Amino acid sequence: MTEPVLEVKKLCKSFGALVANKDVSFDLREGEIHALIGPNGAGKSTLIKQIAGGMTPDSGQVFFLGQDVTNVRTAQRARMGLARTFQVSALAMEYTVLQNVVLGALGARGDVFRFLKPALKDKELLGIAYEALERVGLEDSAAKITAEISHGQRRELEVAVALTLRPKAFLMDEPMAGLGTSSSKGLTRFLDNLRAQAPILLVEHDMDAVFSLADRISVLVYGELIITGTADEIRADREVRHAYLGEEEET
Amino acid sequence: MQREKVINALITLLLVVMPLWAWWADEPFILTLLTKVAIFALAGVGLNIALGLGGLVSFGHAVFFGVGGYAMGILASHAQSYSPIMEIPFLIEGTKSMPVIWLVAIISSALAALLVGALSLRTSGVYFIMITLAFGQMFFYFTISWPAYGGEDGLLIYTRNHFPGMNTLDPIQFLIICYAILGVVLYFSARLAKSAFGLALNGARQNTERVLTVGIDTFRLRLVAFIISGAITGLAGALFADLNRFVSPSMFTWQTSGEIMVFIILGGVARLYGPVAGAALFVFLEYVLGDLSDYWHIYLGLLLLLVVLFARGGLIGLLAGREVAHD
Ligand SMILES: Nc1ncnc2c1ncn2[C@@H]1O[C@H](COP(=O)(O)OP(=O)(O)OP(=O)(O)O)[C@@H](O)[C@H]1O
Ligand SMILES: [Mg+2]
Numbered sequence: 206m207t208e209p210v211l212e213v214k215k216l217c218k219s220f221g222a223l224v225a226n227k228d229v230s231f232d233l234r235e236g237e238i239h240a241l242i243g244p245n246g247a248g249k250s251t252l253i254k255q256i257a258g259g260m261t262p263d264s265g266q267v268f269f270l271g272q273d274v275t276n277v278r279t280a281q282r283a284r285m286g287l288a289r290t291f292q293v294s295a296l297a298m299e300y301t302v303l304q305n306v307v308l309g310a311l312g313a314r315g316d317v318f319r320f321l322k323p324a325l326k327d328k329e330l331l332g333i334a335y336e337a338l339e340r341v342g343l344e345d346s347a348a349k350i351t352a353e354i355s356h357g358q359r360r361e362l363e364v365a366v367a368l369t370l371r372p373k374a375f376l377m378d379e380p381m382a383g384l385g386t387s388s389s390k391g392l393t394r395f396l397d398n399l400r401a402q403a404p405i406l407l408v409e410h411d412m413d414a415v416f417s418l419a420d421r422i423s424v425l426v427y428g429e430l431i432i433t434g435t436a437d438e439i440r441a442d443r444e445v446r447h448a449y450l451g452e453e454e455e456t
Numbered sequence: 457m458q459r460e461k462v463i464n465a466l467i468t469l470l471l472v473v474m475p476l477w478a479w480w481a482d483e484p485f486i487l488t489l490l491t492k493v494a495i496f497a498l499a500g501v502g503l504n505i506a507l508g509l510g511g512l513v514s515f516g517h518a519v520f521f522g523v524g525g526y527a528m529g530i531l532a533s534h535a536q537s538y539s540p541i542m543e544i545p546f547l548i549e550g551t552k553s554m555p556v557i558w559l560v561a562i563i564s565s566a567l568a569a570l571l572v573g574a575l576s577l578r579t580s581g582v583y584f585i586m587i588t589l590a591f592g593q594m595f596f597y598f599t600i601s602w603p604a605y606g607g608e609d610g611l612l613i614y615t616r617n618h619f620p621g622m623n624t625l626d627p628i629q630f631l632i633i634c635y636a637i638l639g640v641v642l643y644f645s646a647r648l649a650k651s652a653f654g655l656a657l658n659g660a661r662q663n664t665e666r667v668l669t670v671g672i673d674t675f676r677l678r679l680v681a682f683i684i685s686g687a688i689t690g691l692a693g694a695l696f697a698d699l700n701r702f703v704s705p706s707m708f709t710w711q712t713s714g715e716i717m718v719f720i721i722l723g724g725v726a727r728l729y730g731p732v733a734g735a736a737l738f739v740f741l742e743y744v745l746g747d748l749s750d751y752w753h754i755y756l757g758l759l760l761l762l763v764v765l766f767a768r769g770g771l772i773g774l775l776a777g778r779e780v781a782h783d
Contacts, residue, residue, distance in 0.1 A: 279669065280668050280671050281671075283671035289669050291665070295663050295666045296663060296666055297659040297662040298662055298663070299658075305659075308656065309670045311652050311655060311670070311672075312656070312667070312671040312672045313670065318653055318680065320644075320651050321651055322651060322652065324651055324654070369670075370670060370671065
């Protein structure tokens, strides 16, 4: 078996008395979508932050491409090929849609310290940027100010920026949050194809999307990872139904 | 064409016509005021890179203005007293040559910005403002207590420094030098804002997390911006010292930092010509209101309040509209 692209080993994180992650271990393998589900406040976003950088675990390790990156800074992890989308859109809101993706392409190319050449006239950056916009269907909105596009378009823009990085793995924190049914379906189809490019760690509350997409599903409850398995295994598991899915059936 | 560009062109035209008129009418005082406008604008263009583009509210740019000023003062005072700055381990002599002075001013204020930035950029928000302010005070008290270069009294330079091929004592010629430098730096600053560096820096101001996540180290980005910013303000300090033929610790006061910020706020934060419009307005008010009352800062304060409350884009924003140019 080839080694996993991403591996988390016994990750622990507490905020005061609150244990947000407790001994969490799992991995993400080439070609797969690994969904991470769990009730609100289970510690999913906390886990993503520690994998992406920007939050240091209390203990445990994060391995990316076989390298221990636990103490590597966020920007360096991104340059290694770890792309992240946020639960709450993190975009440069005053910039146009195009400027946001060009920024992504620029970060990936790595030559930020150029002071004279206009970035928006750089053919290479523009090529990567437009390609990413086309893939998510935002090319017609390229000139719009990010603060003025719809919420759904901003979710797509987040994904487009991640694409410009040409990453080795995607970390997506609730990409469907707040999307209408048709947009969710569209994004589901898109992610389905994306896994061939790079594996995806997908945090998502939309169970239709999760069960149709995920090769494997991990369930996080009160900071603990209680099970990892295929969609069928998860559906069949009593503990999961009790802790998580059961709640949904009742409503 | 965008309205802001038209406004900028009009301001440029006005700033070119006024000295020509003053020169023709033989009004050297007006020429001196206009030179002051250019120098203040230059200091503001420097701060605008940190503040406007980078969102770094530095209350310590007096440090760089002062370091630039003292670079000029120290070099010129040694030259006029014919005493070398140091002989051991190697000889360094003073100089009256403007280009050399400028270079030393740029390098030393860039180094000061590296020092201040490396320590203060680890913080943000109010802490950043406080640390930069504290650095200003440290430099201020250091120059006061350093007797070798005049201490509290500062340094008097008897004649203006030299520029090859020009008579710098002639007000219009010194004005041309200052205008030329401002022009070059404005051009650089316009290019910078659109460059890869500017895109990332401005992006980090809007959302640090976003820029980090695409693999750009925002600390280094801001540090480089701070150094460029400080170096430009330092160059302005050297020119200001040359205009007055005098340097004193007052260049390092927090009031100086505040005034440089006022130029930008009056003119328009992050606007290319913001510092130019702001410095012109400031010098004009100082001249007109300062004649009427010693307490003209009250009116300046009122105006600032109005700008902050009702015209966030400053003078340029008021004239050109809210929309910032995107192309
Ligand atoms: N910086 C922080 N300081 C203190 N507590 C925090 C911090 N970040 C998260 N928490 C807490 O840790 C717990 C886990 O939060 P987290 O955001 O990881 O949950 P989540 O699984 O992503 O939830 P959701 O599905 O609502 O997004 C929550 O109780 C939250 O309040
Ligand atoms: Mg979350």
